[in-house]
Amino acid sequence: MNSTYPGSLADRLQPLLLRVERPSRYLGGEWNSPDIPAESTSVVFAYPDVYEIGMSNLGLAILAEVVNDIEGASAERAYAPWLDMEAEMRREGIPLFSLETKRPVASADIFGISIPHELTFTNVLNLIDLAGLPLRASDRTGGPIVVGGGCGVTNPEPLAAYFDLFVLGEGEEVIGTLVEMVTRAKSQGWGRMRLLEEASRLRGVYRPDDYLPEYADDGTLKEMIPQGGAARKVTKNLVDLDDWLYPSHPVVPFCEAVHDRLNVELFRGCTRGCRFCQAGMTYRPVRERTAGEVVKLVDQLAQSTGHDEVSLCSLSSTDYSRIADVTSRVAQVCEHRRMIMSLPSLRMDAMSAELASRLDRGGRGGLTFAPEAGSQRLRLVINKPIAERDMVDAVMFAVRAGRRRIKLYFMIGLPTETDEDVAEIAKLVFRLRDAVKAEKLTPPSFKVSVSTFVPKPHTPFQWCPQITGDEIRHRQDILKETLRARSVNLSWHDREMSKVEGLLARGDRRLGRMLENCWAAGGRFDSWSDHFDFERWMRAAADSGIDPDFYLYRQRRPDEVFPWDHLDFGVDKKFLLAELSRAMEATTTPDCRVAECSECGVCEGLAVEPVLKGSDS
Amino acid sequence: MCAADSPLRLRVQFTKQGQARYLSHSEYARTLMISARRAGLPLEYAGTNMSRMKVSLSPPLPIGVTSDCELVDFNLTSYVPAAEACDLLGKATPDGIAPAKCRLMGPEAKPVGKVIDTAVFAAAFPETVGGGELEDAVERFSEMSTLPYQRVQPRRTRTVDIRAGVHGLEVVGETEGRVSLKMTVDDGIAGTIKPWEVVEVISGMAGIGREVWQQAEVNRTGLFSRRGDRLISPMDAGAGRSGAGRGARGVSY
Numbered sequence: 001m002n003s004t005y006p007g008s009l010a011d012r013l014q015p016l017l018l019r020v021e022r023p024s025r026y027l028g029g030e031w032n033s034p035d036i037p038a039e040s041t042s043v044v045f046a047y048p049d050v051y052e053i054g055m056s057n058l059g060l061a062i063l064a065e066v067v068n069d070i071e072g073a074s075a076e077r078a079y080a081p082w083l084d085m086e087a088e089m090r091r092e093g094i095p096l097f098s099l100e101t102k103r104p105v106a107s108a109d110i111f112g113i114s115i116p117h118e119l120t121f122t123n124v125l126n127l128i129d130l131a132g133l134p135l136r137a138s139d140r141t142g143g144p145i146v147v148g149g150g151c152g153v154t155n156p157e158p159l160a161a162y163f164d165l166f167v168l169g170e171g172e173e174v175i176g177t178l179v180e181m182v183t184r185a186k187s188q189g190w191g192r193m194r195l196l197e198e199a200s201r202l203r204g205v206y207r208p209d210d211y212l213p214e215y216a217d218d219g220t221l222k223e224m225i226p227q228g229g230a231a232r233k234v235t236k237n238l239v240d241l242d243d244w245l246y247p248s249h250p251v252v253p254f255c256e257a258v259h260d261r262l263n264v265e266l267f268r269g270c271t272r273g274c275r276f277c278q279a280g281m282t283y284r285p286v287r288e289r290t291a292g293e294v295v296k297l298v299d300q301l302a303q304s305t306g307h308d309e310v311s312l313c314s315l316s317s318t319d320y321s322r323i324a325d326v327t328s329r330v331a332q333v334c335e336h337r338r339m340i341m342s343l344p345s346l347r348m349d350a351m352s353a354e355l356a357s358r359l360d361r362g363g364r365g366g367l368t369f370a371p372e373a374g375s376q377r378l379r380l381v382i383n384k385p386i387a388e389r390d391m392v393d394a395v396m397f398a399v400r401a402g403r404r405r406i407k408l409y410f411m412i413g414l415p416t417e418t419d420e421d422v423a424e425i426a427k428l429v430f431r432l433r434d435a436v437k438a439e440k441l442t443p444p445s446f447k448v449s450v451s452t453f454v455p456k457p458h459t460p461f462q463w464c465p466q467i468t469g470d471e472i473r474h475r476q477d478i479l480k481e482t483l484r485a486r487s488v489n490l491s492w493h494d495r496e497m498s499k500v501e502g503l504l505a506r507g508d509r510r511l512g513r514m515l516e517n518c519w520a521a522g523g524r525f526d527s528w529s530d531h532f533d534f535e536r537w538m539r540a541a542a543d544s545g546i547d548p549d550f551y552l553y554r555q556r557r558p559d560e561v562f563p564w565d566h567l568d569f570g571v572d573k574k575f576l577l578a579e580l581s582r583a584m585e586a587t588t589t590p591d592c593r594v595a596e597c598s599e600c601g602v603c604e605g606l607a608v609e610p611v612l613k614g615s616d617s
Numbered sequence: 618m619c620a621a622d623s624p625l626r627l628r629v630q631f632t633k634q635g636q637a638r639y640l641s642h643s644e645y646a647r648t649l650m651i652s653a654r655r656a657g658l659p660l661e662y663a664g665t666n667m668s669r670m671k672v673s674l675s676p677p678l679p680i681g682v683t684s685d686c687e688l689v690d691f692n693l694t695s696y697v698p699a700a701e702a703c704d705l706l707g708k709a710t711p712d713g714i715a716p717a718k719c720r721l722m723g724p725e726a727k728p729v730g731k732v733i734d735t736a737v738f739a740a741a742f743p744e745t746v747g748g749g750e751l752e753d754a755v756e757r758f759s760e761m762s763t764l765p766y767q768r769v770q771p772r773r774t775r776t777v778d779i780r781a782g783v784h785g786l787e788v789v790g791e792t793e794g795r796v797s798l799k800m801t802v803d804d805g806i807a808g809t810i811k812p813w814e815v816v817e818v819i820s821g822m823a824g825i826g827r828e829v830w831q832q833a834e835v836n837r838t839g840l841f842s843r844r845g846d847r848l849i850s851p852m853d854a855g856a857g858r859s860g861a862g863r864g865a866r867g868v869s870y
Contacts, residue, residue: 018681023639029712031651252651254644254711306655306709338654338662 005038005101009094013102016088024254025051026085028077028099032249032304034064036074036100041183042108043067043175044098044144046078048115048123049527054079055251056259058313059150060114063175065247073179076100076108077251080123083524083531086130096130105131109182111144112175113163115152118504119497119527121159124148125519128162135516137164137209141192145199147178153206154282155457155564158504158511160208164196168204168567169236169282170268172244177202200230204237211566213509219550220557221508224566235568238606241268241287242613246297249304261309261342262301264294266326270315271592271610272347273600275383275583276372276414278456279315281576282569284602286319286593287611291326298330302337309340317343318350319593321612331358344368349386351394356401366405366444367398373414374424380586381416383579388428392435399436399444406432406444412475413453413467413498415583422475425450426482433487446488450479452498456505457564458571460579463556466502469495496534500526503541503548508563511551514544572601625693626726627658627702630718630852633684637713642677648714649674649689656709658702661692673728675840675851676736676805679813684837688729688851690722718852729851735784736804737839737848738812741797743832746825748796751788754822755798759786766814779818782810784843786819798833801848804840812837 017023036042045064047054054060060077067075076098081089089095096105105111111131113124125135134140138161148156149167156166167174178199185195200207210230216222226232246265267288270280289297298310312320312330320326327341334341341359348369359367371386373379379386395406410425429446436443452472455461467475472495483490504511518540525531541548556562558577565573575598582589592598593610603609633645640648650670653660663669671692678684703719710716742751758764764780785801798819802810812835820830841848 017639022641023680024641024644027636027639029636031655031711254640254648256643256647303655306651308654338660 005036005103007104007107008102009097009104010102012092012094013097016085016092016094019088020084021082022051022255025079025082026099027254028102030254031252031306033100033251034068034074036076037072040072040074041070041110041179041186042103043073043075043110043112043179044078044105044108045075045112045114046080046096046105046127048080048113048120048127049525050082051079052253052255052257054114055253055257056263057114057116058263058265059171061247061250062245063112063171065245066172066176067179069245070176070179072183074100076103078105078127080127080525081130086126086524089130095132096127106133106143108144109186110147110178112147112149114150115148115156115159116150117152117527118158118501119532120152121504121515122519122523122526124159125162125516126524129519136161140164145182145192145196151279151282154278154567154569155505155507156206156208156567157213157509157563158507158515160509161512163208165199166206166208167237168206168234168569170239171204171237172239174202174204174237178205203235206234206567208509213563215510221561221563223561224563226566233566233568235606236282236570238285238287238570238608240611241265241289242293248300250301252305252307259311260307261311262298262305262307262339263311263313264297264301265289266294266312266314266317266320268314269610270319271598272316272319273383273579273589273591273598274372275381275460275579276411276453276456277315278459281458281571281600283315284570284600285606285608285610288321288613290613291322291329294326295329295333299333299337302333302339308338309342310334311342311344313344316345316347318345318347318355319591323350324352324354327355327358345370346394347386348394349390351390351397353397353400356394356397356403359401366407366447367403368407368409369394370409371428372409372411373417373421374410374426374428375421377586378414378417378421378424380588381583382414383583383588385588388431391428392432395432395436395444396439396441399441404442404444405447407447407449408432410448410450411453412450412479413472415461415464416586417467417475419475419478422478423482425479429483429488430485433485443487448479448483448488448490449492450476450490451493452495454498454502454505457562458569458576460576460583462506462562462576463558463560463580465553465555466498468553469499472498494529494532497526497529497532499548499552500532500534500537503537503551506551506562510544511546514540514546517543568605570600570602570606572599572605575600625696626722626724626728627691627693627697627699628720628722628726628729628852629689629691629703629706629716631684631687631689631710632715632717633678633687633713634715635683635713637711638678638681638683641680642674645678645687645714646672646674648711652706652709652711652714653691656702656705658691658705659693659695659697661694673730675729675733676809678837679811679835682738682812682835682837685717686837686839688733688840690729696721720852726854731806732842732851732854733805733840734803734807735801735841735843735848736837737785737799737801737841738815738835738837739789739797739799740812740816740833740835741795742825743829744794745829746796746823748788748790750823750825751796751798751819754819755786755788757822758783758819764818766818768814777810779810779814782808783815786815799838807843 064075145164269283269286673690675688699719706716766779782803
C-alpha cells in the first residue's frame, strides 16, 4: 500500500483492512494500475457501487486512459465503500480516498462521479459526503469540482443540487478540455465561480445552476429558464471512436469483477429503435470500429491483462456490419490465447449456427436472449418485431452448439400490455422448449427473468404511466401460475425497487430533498435488494412533500414540458411522440441501417452520420 | 519450450507479502492464474476450449497473514526450464507476490494440495510483550494433553482440540525488540489449526490483552509433509529421483 504520497491515508487504512469484508476492494496496486505523479492536475473517477461492480465499467476506464495520457494530469479511482468499511472510515475520521495514492478525494481537482442508474443516487450523495465535501454544490467554496456523467445523466435533475457540472454524452473529448482548463485555472489563480462559468460553456457540459425551473399550478414543469445567458439547450457530446484512446492496459482486479473479462467495444449507438430502450435513443448514431481494429485490440488486451474471456460489447453486438467475419477472426485469437469469446446483447433474429458455435466454445455458460415481450403484437408495440420462427431458430442453434442453459429476458408493464400478453410469455417459453423436443434434442433449462418496465426519459414511452404495484403483482402472479415446469426457472424484479426507479427516472429537482432525506436516514446500496428499504423511501417522500403517484402513474400530456427537455441527446421530441403514436397502432419503424432514414433528428441535429466501418479492414 | 514426453508439473514457491496479505484465498488463486497466463507459460487446462487451468494450491492463508512459502503446482503442456518459468512469473506477478523457487516435478508427484499437512508460522508480538510471559504460557500449553477451543465460523460454531493440532511451539529470540511465537501446526489434509487461534490461546494464558495480541504480525514460514518427527518440504520431495522431465531432473531455482 503506497504511503509515499503527501497526504496519503495508507497508514491509517491498514488497521481497518483486517476488520472489513473483502479488504482487496480498497487496496489498489492491481496489474496495470498507473503510476501517479505527485504533482499533477488530479482527477478522481468514482463509481457509486462496490469495487467489483465499478471495475467492470468500461466508460471510466476509457476516461482514465484519456486523462493519464495528458502530460501533467492523472486519473485515480474511488468506489463506494461497503457498509462495514464506511462505518470504520466514519469512526476513524477517514475520508473517501483514491485507490492509487490513498489521498483524500477532496484533495483532487476534479471529482468525477459516474451515475449508472437511479438506484445508485443515494450512494452518489454518500460519496460526496464521505469525501468530506459539502453535499450541496451551492455550499461548496473549495475542493474539487464535482462532475457527474454516465447513463444516469439523461435526467440528472433529482441530483441537480449536488453537482457542479454534468457531462452529457461521451466524455473522451470534454474531460481532456476540462483537465486543461483546470490546469490553466490553477496556474492563473481563477476562482471557483470563474472556473465553473468557463466550464459550463464547453459543449455537453450542463451546469444545473444555469437553469431555473418554474412549475405550473398543477405541479408540472412550466419552463426551465436559462440564467445568465446560458443556452436554451445543452447538447450531448459525441466522439469519433477512431480518434480516441481505448484502454490498452486496463486495470485487472485481484478479485472477480462482475464482468470478469476483456471488454472490446464493437460500436456505439444502436438504430434498432426499440421504444423502451433509453440507451438506444441517447447513444445514437451508430459508430463502428473497423474489424481489424477490433481484432488487434483483442490480441493486445489479452496480452496486457491475462484475461481468459473477451466480450465484444455494444448495445446490439450482432448488428455489427461484419459480425461473422469479426467473430471468426477473434475466435482464432481466442484459440491461440486459450480464451473464450462472448457477445452480450444477442438478438434472436441475428443468430446463426456459425455464431452460436463460435461463442464461448466448451459451453462454459448458456446464452442469453431478450425477446422482451411474449406476444407478437406487443413486440410490434415496442418495435422489437422478432418473429417467433427466429426465436425458435436461435434456441435451436444454441442447443445444437451444446448450450444447456438459455436465459430469456422479458418485461411486464409495457404500454398496452394485457393479461393475455403476459400469459403469452409462458406459452412462448413452452413453445421454444417443445420445438427442441420435436427435434429429438435434450431441451435446455430456461431461466426466465422478468423485469418491470420503467418508462425512461428521451424514449417514446416517456409520456406513459408506469404500472402500479398491484398491477405488477397481478401480472407476476399470472407468470407464477403459468410458467411452471421443471426445466423453467422464473425470476422477477422487486416491484418496490421498480417503483423507486421509476420515480427518480422522470423526477425533477423537487425530488432532491427526498433523495437527501432518504440518504440521511441511512439509504445506501439501493440497487442491492437486501439493502433496499421501500419504507425509508416512502417516509422520505412524505417528509419532503412528494407524491410519488404524480411522477409514476400519470399519463403525460403530449405538450408537457419535461425536466430533461433542455438536455439534448439528439433525438427529436417530435420523433419520440410520433413513435409513441406508432406504438399505439402497433406499427414498427425500420432500422435506418438497412432501411430509409427514420428522421429521428440525430444526424441532422448533431451534424453526424452513422459510421459503419465494420467491413473496412 | 518443447512438447513434454509426459505430463509436467511446475511447482512454485511464492512469497506473499505487503498488501498481498489482504487477498483472500480465492483472490490469491485467481491472481496466480492470471499471473501464469500473463507469463505465457504453456499451461494445461481441464477439457477442451475451457479456460479452466489445472493448478493445485497449498492450504489457504488467513487474510492479513504474510508468507514466505506459498506453494502452487501448475500443470504444463510442454517443457519449460524452471529458471525461465521463475523469471517469467517474476515479471508477471503483482507487487507483494513473487516466485522464490521453481521446480519441475514428474508425473508421479502428487499435487501440492494433497501432500501438505503441516505449516510453520511465526507471530511477532508488539514490543510491549516480553518473552518471559509468553515462555511461561508456552510451557503450560505444552504440558496439556488436550485444550478445547471454540471455533466460531459464519455458519457454525464448533469445538476443536487445539492442543492436538499444535506440534511445536516455542518463543524465539527478540528481533528488533519483538518476541515471536514460532508454531508448527496442522494445516492442510490433516485439518487446520489457525495461527490466530494459537496466538489467542497463548496470549490468554499469558494475560496479554486482545488489543495487544491483535497487533501481532503473523508470517507463514514453511509448509511441509510430516513423516513422524520429520518435516519434508514439498519443494524438496523426491529431489534427485527420476521423472522430473527432460533436462530438469531435481533442478530447482
